[in-house]
Amino acid sequence: xxxxxxxxxxxxxxxxRYLDLDPDTKARFADLHGKVIGMQILGLxxxxxxxxxxxxxxxxSQFEGAPDTLIRGAPLALxxxxxxxxxxxxxxxxISIDGDTETAQRFGEILGDLDPDWEEHLARLTGDxxxxxxxxxxxxxxxWASATSQSLEQDLAEYLKEEGQLLPSRYEVEGFMHExxxxxxxxxxxxxxxxxxxxxxxxxxxxx
Amino acid sequence: xxxxxxxxxxYQQVPAAEKARRVRxxxxxxxxxxxxxxxxxxxxxxxxxxxxxxxxxGLRPGHAVLDLASGTGDLAARFAxxxxxxxxVVMSDINGAMLEQGRRRMADQGLIxxxxxLLIDAERIPFDDHSFDCVTxxxxxxNVTHKEKALQEMHxxxxxxxxxxxxxxxxPGGRPLKAAYDLYSFQVLPRIGRLVTQDEASYRYLAxxxxxxxxxxxxxxxMKTAGLERCDYHDLSGGIVAVHRxxxx
Numbered sequence: 001x002x003x004x005x006x007x008x009x010x011x012x013x014x015x016x017r018y019l020d021l022d023p024d025t026k027a028r029f030a031d032l033h034g035k036v037i038g039m040q041i042l043g044l045x046x047x048x049x050x051x052x053x054x055x056x057x058x059x060x061s062q063f064e065g066a067p068d069t070l071i072r073g074a075p076l077a078l079x080x081x082x083x084x085x086x087x088x089x090x091x092x093x094x095i096s097i098d099g100d101t102e103t104a105q106r107f108g109e110i111l112g113d114l115d116p117d118w119e120e121h122l123a124r125l126t127g128d129x130x131x132x133x134x135x136x137x138x139x140x141x142x143x144w145a146s147a148t149s150q151s152l153e154q155d156l157a158e159y160l161k162e163e164g165q166l167l168p169s170r171y172e173v174e175g176f177m178h179e180x181x182x183x184x185x186x187x188x189x190x191x192x193x194x195x196x197x198x199x200x201x202x203x204x205x206x207x208x
Numbered sequence: 209x210x211x212x213x214x215x216x217x218x219y220q221q222v223p224a225a226e227k228a229r230r231v232r233x234x235x236x237x238x239x240x241x242x243x244x245x246x247x248x249x250x251x252x253x254x255x256x257x258x259x260x261x262x263x264x265x266g267l268r269p270g271h272a273v274l275d276l277a278s279g280t281g282d283l284a285a286r287f288a289x290x291x292x293x294x295x296x297v298v299m300s301d302i303n304g305a306m307l308e309q310g311r312r313r314m315a316d317q318g319l320i321x322x323x324x325x326l327l328i329d330a331e332r333i334p335f336d337d338h339s340f341d342c343v344t345x346x347x348x349x350x351n352v353t354h355k356e357k358a359l360q361e362m363h364x365x366x367x368x369x370x371x372x373x374x375x376x377x378x379x380p381g382g383r384p385l386k387a388a389y390d391l392y393s394f395q396v397l398p399r400i401g402r403l404v405t406q407d408e409a410s411y412r413y414l415a416x417x418x419x420x421x422x423x424x425x426x427x428x429x430x431m432k433t434a435g436l437e438r439c440d441y442h443d444l445s446g447g448i449v450a451v452h453r454x455x456x457x
Contacts, residue, residue, distance in 0.1 A: 009259055030318070034269045034292025053289030054318035064266040 004046060004061040011048070012059035018114065019056055021121055028110045030054040035100075037107045038067035042074050050107070069099040071108070215353055218416030227353045228329070232303050234410045239305040241405050243280050243313075248400050249411075255282070257449045260442070261346060261375040262286045264451055271341040272296040274365065276330045276358075277348020281310035283375075287344075288319045298340075300328035301348075330358040335365045342366075346375040350421040359434035366456040372436055374427065377418040378443070378450035385446045393418065424450050 019026040032052040040047045049067055051058040071078070077094035097104045118138070123131035160167040168176070215224045222230060238245060246254050262283065267273060269292035275284045277300075284299040291297060299314070301307040304327060311325050328334065330345065330352050343362045352358045362372045380386050393415035401411025422430060424441050427450075431439045436454025443450050 005260060005263070006256070009256055033289070034294060036269065051289050054320075055285060055289065058262075058286060058289050060263055062263050063268075065268040 008048060008059045008061045012057065015059065016056040022114055022117070025110055025114050026056065028113075029057060032103065032106060032110075035069075035103050035107075036063060036065070036067040037103060038063070038070040039078060040070060040072040041078060042072060044075065052107075067099065069097060069101065069104040069107075071104050072096045072098070216417075216420045218413045218420065224353055228302065231351045234413055235303040236305050237407045237410050238401075238405050239303070239309050242306065242309065245401070245404055245411075248404060249397060253445060257375060257444050257451075258282050258286070258346065260444060261344070261373055261451050262290070264442070264453055265290075265342050265344060265373055266371065267291055267295075267342060270294045272298075272339065273342040273344065274298045274300065274333070274335070274340045276300055276328060276333075276343065276345040276362070277302070277351070278310055279306050279347070280313055283344055283346045284310070284323065285314060285317060285319060288314070288323050291322060293322055295322050297323045298326055298335075299323055300326045302327065302329050331361060333361045333365050337364050338367045339365045340367060341370045342373065343370070344373040344375070346373075347377065349374050349376050349427075350417050355422075356430060356434060359431055359436070363435045363454075363456055368456055371453055371455045372431070374431070374452040376427070376450065376452070377421060378427075378447055379423040380445075380447040381443070382446060385448075389448060424452075427452055 019029065029052040033054060035052065037050040037052075038047055039050065047061075047070075049060040049063040051060065073095035080094075119131050119135035122134060125131075126134070157167075161169050213224055214221045215227050216222075217227050217230050235242075250257075265273070265287070267287060267290040269290070271291045272295065273287045273291060275281075275287060275297065278284045279301060281299055284297050287297045288295075299307070299310060301310065307325055307327060314320070314323055326334070330348070331354055343366055345358070345362070349355055349358065359372070366372060380389055394412075397415055398408045398411045401414075402408040405411075421427075424443065424447065428439050428441055431452060431454040434454075435456070437457045439452065439454040441450045441452040
């Protein structure tokens with residue numbers, strides 16, 4: 001049995017366990033029953049086939065027919081699909097779609113909306129009060145982490161650009177790119193002019 | 209001829225007419241805990257074997273598939289997902305108790321609409337010729353009294369271009385694996401059976417029936433004799449299990 005088959009089995013069981021925690025999303029996947037969504041992971045030479053059904057998702061490592069839709073992208077771009085990025089990747093060119101784009105879009109959206117209600121599932125184990133407290137803590141933690149990572153990102157960018165003078169600012173980069181473009185055009189113009197001049201020379205010699 | 213009137217039931221010889229009844233008794237006895245036992249006995253690996261068979265089935269939305277000896281429907285549930293709402297899955301078993309378990313499980317999983325349930329003897333399949341894109345039998349062929357007859361029937365109901373898949377315990381290759389496997393199936397397995405289903409004899413039958421089942425090459429020849437073409441097989445877990453595949457061209 002190939003390794004990819006084992007990876008598929010592991011992925012399938014993880015996804016379905018996750019889906020069990022979010023029945024709404026599971027039901028939305030069931031609406032896609034009868035469709036086959038292929039996902040080609042560029043760079044790994046791996047294509048996975050997702051088959052939604054009422055009981056959950058099946059993940060296959062081989063499929064003999066043509067899938068209804070084939071989503072192609074680098075691993076990170078595809079991972080963003082499932083992390084709430086929705087189909088943004090499609091617009092910035094990280095992801096391409098062959099076949100039925102509507103199915104691909106719905107699949108991407110559902111994957112992006114996957115958001116289990118952890119607090120409710122926790123409540124079954126710990127009771128409502130404790131679950132709510134833990135939920136608050138987790139939400140606080142997540143908000144803090146998100147704010148911290150955002151401000152860290154900003155601070156780091158500012159340091160590298162302004163304080164350390166290690167990286168150029170966006171305007172400098174754009175200006176530089178513009179100059180490069182102009183230079184390329186100038187060179188092309190010069191080339192064309194030289195070509196014309198060398199063409200004219202024999203004629204000039206031949207003239208009396 | 210006297211030999212034709214008897215068949216093997218595990219290591220015992222029994223009258224051919226009686227094998228079906230005895231097999232039914234075994235599965236009546238284990239039906240309620242069949243899934244749990246499968247997980248315990250194979251350490252969960254049976255799920256991977258079944259996954260592999262499903263990928264080899266080559267099903268697409270809209271296909272019709274007959275699953276014989278479905279048991280509690282592990283294969284049928286996956287097929288129902290693959291063939292989509294337009295497809296058709298006939299889930300069948302010779303044993304009413306097993307089929308009832310399977311039917312309940314399917315309904316619990318929300319699988320309705322494209323599944324039918326039928327009590328079917330694989331030696332007499334109640335369908336017209338050329339009815340299915342795929343006919344499968346998972347861990348069932350060794351319990352069938354006349355295997356050749358069953359394979360012929362499977363071939364008959366297949367559409368041209370369709371395929372038969374037989375997922376069954378087989379004969380492991382290497383000597384160390386064989387020794388470990390024997391120890392496991394004759395010493396450990398019946399004990400697990402006694403603990404979980406209070407039925408040691410049924411699980412002893414299981415181990416014995418696996419040993420009496422034809423090996424990979426023999427089964428491949430039997431499939432060819434039944435009219436199937438381009439027959440091949442894939443060993444899984446070192447040959448403890450094999451998936452045989454044959455096409456009707």
